[in-house]
Amino acid sequence: MPSEGFDPSDQEDREPFVEVDPTGRFGRYSDLLGSGSVKKVYRGFxxxxxxxxxxxxxxLKDFRNDPAAINRLFSEVELLQNLNNENIIVLYSVWRDMEHDRMNFITEACASGNLRDYRKKHRRVSVKALKKWSRQILRGLDYLHTHEPCIIHRDLNCSNIFINGNIGKVKIGDLGLATVVGKNHAAHSLLGTPEYMAPELYEEDYTELVDIYSFGMCLLEMSTLEIPYSECDSIAKIFKKVTSGVKPQAIDKVGDPEVKAFIERCIGLPRARPSAADLLKDPFLLEVEDSDSAC
Structure with missing residues (x-):
């Protein structure tokens, strides 16, 4: 018999969860929001x-032969638990499902998805809007880079920057390839998305300024709707151009000279590349009213 006060019609009218977390607080729907090499992201409540x-x-059973992938996942979750910044995706809960050999973690949802897809949907975007998005990304990077210890994202691109389009709030996510480095800010491992990787990343000797290079490539994509080095048909060709200092062809498609100059500053040589804090003080961004901080 149904328990006292239980109304079967309530269950019938309610959208069914595929599963619920151990506390009963979070439910998962079948809708897939995104899929990557390590994880799948579903709509939840x-x-x-x-x-x-x-x-x-x-x-996790899919990666038993790839412990590095599992380590990257645990790294992301561990980092997210300790981060608190309005431009970084928030982690609410994490647990391991031993019965199904899965790891689950709940993060905030950005209603408009990632910046790449959002920009494709909205092909007419002002330079002012690009500046506002840029300021928020740089605030997130500045938080990571001045964190103790310093955190390098290493895989920043438009597919892992997320947006709530109704308020224009931008947040950095997918920290699975990030690394915490020591006081000398030097790291020695090769990971990332080739089109966005700074030349020194290929040499496996780099600092947090690789994220500034990647940010510059993100701004290039936001400006042109073109993924950098899309003229290359292989990773080897991208590698050759990047390490030879050849800029992507898309840079010539940036119509605004100030935007182009700002991008070129971000993707310059490591010694000349500014920090996130420096870029936030750049006249190019200071021209924008700081209203986005109140979003």
Whole structure:
């Protein structure tokens, strides 16, 4: 018999969850929001707070022969638990499902998805809007780079920058390839997305300024709707151009000379490349009213 006060019609009218977390707070729907090499992201719901969330899930058995992938995932979750910045994706909960050999973690959901898809949907975007997005990305990077210890994202690109389009709020996510480095800010491993990787990343000896290079490439994509080095048909060709200092052809498609100059400053040689804090003080961005900080 149904328990006292239970109304079967309530269950029938409610959208069914595929699964619920151990506390009963979070539910997962079948809708897939995104999929990567390590994880799948589903639409979820926080029943306690009454808000949408992103339910990130990894089937660990798929990676038994790739411990590095599992380590990257655990690294992301560990980092997210300790970060607190309005331009970094928030982590709400994490647990391991031993029965199904899965790891799940709940993060905030950005209603408009990633910046790459959002920009494709909105092909007419002003330079002012690009500046506002840029300021927020740089604030997130400045937070990571001045964190103790310093955190390098290493895989910043438009597919892992997320946006709530109704308020124009931009947040950095997917820290699975990030690394915490020591006081000398030097790191020695090769990871990332080739089109966005700074030349020194290929040499496996770099600092947090590789994220500034990647940010410059993100701004290039935001400006042109073209992924950098799309003229190359192989990673080897991208590698050759990047390490030879050949800029992507898309740079010549940037119509605004100030935007182009700002991008070129970001993707310059490491010694000449500014920090996130320096870029936030650049006249190019200071021209924008700082209203986005109130979003």
């Amino acid at each position: 926080d029943q306690e707070e009454g808000r949408d969330v992103a339910w990130n899930q990894v089937r």
